[in-house]
Amino acid sequence: MKNYIFGTGNFGKLTALALRENKIEVSAFIDLNLINIGTLFDGLSVLSVDQVEDGIVYIASNRNNHRYLQNLISDKNPHKKIEIRYPDHFLKSLTLSDGQLSWSAERCNSEIENFLFMREVAQGGSENFLKSIDIVLTEKCSLKCIDCSNLMQYYEKAVDTDLHTLLESIDKLFSALQFVKEVRIIGGEPLMFKEIVPVIQKIKTFHNFGSIVIFTNGTIMPRDELMAECSNSSVRFQISDYGDLSRNVEKLEALLIEKEISNSRDRVLTWQDCASLDRKVRTKEELLSVFSNCCVNDAFTLLHGKLYGCPFAAHAENLDAIPELKSDSIDIGKENSEGILKKIANLVNRSNYGACNYCNGRDYTVGTVEAAVQTKYPLRYLKVH
Numbered sequence: 001m002k003n004y005i006f007g008t009g010n011f012g013k014l015t016a017l018a019l020r021e022n023k024i025e026v027s028a029f030i031d032l033n034l035i036n037i038g039t040l041f042d043g044l045s046v047l048s049v050d051q052v053e054d055g056i057v058y059i060a061s062n063r064n065n066h067r068y069l070q071n072l073i074s075d076k077n078p079h080k081k082i083e084i085r086y087p088d089h090f091l092k093s094l095t096l097s098d099g100q101l102s103w104s105a106e107r108c109n110s111e112i113e114n115f116l117f118m119r120e121v122a123q124g125g126s127e128n129f130l131k132s133i134d135i136v137l138t139e140k141c142s143l144k145c146i147d148c149s150n151l152m153q154y155y156e157k158a159v160d161t162d163l164h165t166l167l168e169s170i171d172k173l174f175s176a177l178q179f180v181k182e183v184r185i186i187g188g189e190p191l192m193f194k195e196i197v198p199v200i201q202k203i204k205t206f207h208n209f210g211s212i213v214i215f216t217n218g219t220i221m222p223r224d225e226l227m228a229e230c231s232n233s234s235v236r237f238q239i240s241d242y243g244d245l246s247r248n249v250e251k252l253e254a255l256l257i258e259k260e261i262s263n264s265r266d267r268v269l270t271w272q273d274c275a276s277l278d279r280k281v282r283t284k285e286e287l288l289s290v291f292s293n294c295c296v297n298d299a300f301t302l303l304h305g306k307l308y309g310c311p312f313a314a315h316a317e318n319l320d321a322i323p324e325l326k327s328d329s330i331d332i333g334k335e336n337s338e339g340i341l342k343k344i345a346n347l348v349n350r351s352n353y354g355a356c357n358y359c360n361g362r363d364y365t366v367g368t369v370e371a372a373v374q375t376k377y378p379l380r381y382l383k384v385h
């Protein structure tokens with residue numbers, strides 16, 4: 001019986017390590033990206049979905065696309081005897097050390113945790129559990145990156161979120177949901193939002209979340225009040241290091257270490273090329289593939305009182321770059337708990353968002369661009385109204 005791993009990249013490698021540690025011999029990898037098919041990965045051949053023979057396929061994807069991959073294997077191999085399995089058990093017991101992959105051991109563990117969380121939610125069938133919510137504090141940023149995937153480069157008059165609306169939305173959302181694994185505080189640059197402390201305090205009044213992560217670009221030093229709120233708590237700083245542009249990165253890191261606030265710093269050199277705003281022409285199958293393999297298709301985003309399925313949908317609508325697609329978002333202020341959960345369930349079960357028609361997508365095939373190239377002026381785009 002042959003064993004295959006569906007998925008390459010670091011998560012495919014992790015799965016291979018976990019299987020080998022349990023004496024399971026892997027025959028080949030399977031991948032969707034045409035560029036990889038026919039090449040060698042981790043010493044083994046990379047096959048297309050329809051090249052698989054009878055055997056066991058382990059799904060090794062850290063994206064929210066498991067159902068899609070599973071269906072694809074069945075659809076492309078109707079007459080073969082293929083059993084789909086998930087490597088949960090093997091990943092749980094995997095022992096890791098730094099240097100085995102291009103990810104750090106800490107990053108590997110966090111990716112495995114996310115994978116296992118997704119699996120648990122899928123098995124429990126509950127939409128009351130979310131992997132993450134991105135809370136957008138402001139459209140303002142201290143940098144203006146041409147290829148910002150959250151579309152800050154298009155804002156001509158960037159504004160902060162209204163604190164009252166935000167606190168009310170947090171109240172309603174967290175009262176409705178059973179659990180949110182990671183609450184991500186983002187912007188633009190969230191440290192430009194003067195009232196960040198009351199936001200953190202509000203979230204901390206709830207106990208149904210795993211951790212709070214503040215994403216920053218290393219340009220701004222946080223105020224003492226925020227440091228005090230983050231000490232001895234479940235708050236972590238995630239610093240994107242853009243070299244010279246992140247002018248305070250060393251100072252910030254030193255301060256966080258001094259205050260014993262959990263933090264990690266990533267030197268970012270490239271991004272996916274996913275920040276354009278043009279209408280795309282895609283078949284139904286292409287749309288399903290773009291959405292299913294997108295790495296942020298479950299990155300729920302709270303912006304100006306509305307919850308969207310992904311950051312692109314949120315900002316493209318806010319910028320008036322796409323038509324308002326009511327089924328792509330939830331107006332939190334207008335819903336009760338039951339309504340919020342029902343609409344989240346609808347978003348979770350979508351096969352694409354309307355916004356995907358305007359988005360390059362963030363799947364395996366999207367090219368890369370140099371990170372953090374700056375623009376002096378906001379980029380122009382076509383508005384709907």
Ligand code: SF4
Pocket residue numbers: 141142143144145147148149150151152153187188189217372
């Ligand atoms: S630093 Fe760049 S990528 Fe990050 S939010 Fe600001 S503009 Fe976007």
Ligand code: SF4
Pocket residue numbers: 290291294295296297310311312313353355356357359360361362
């Ligand atoms: S609009 Fe669709 S393809 Fe684009 S980021 Fe969102 S989920 Fe992904």
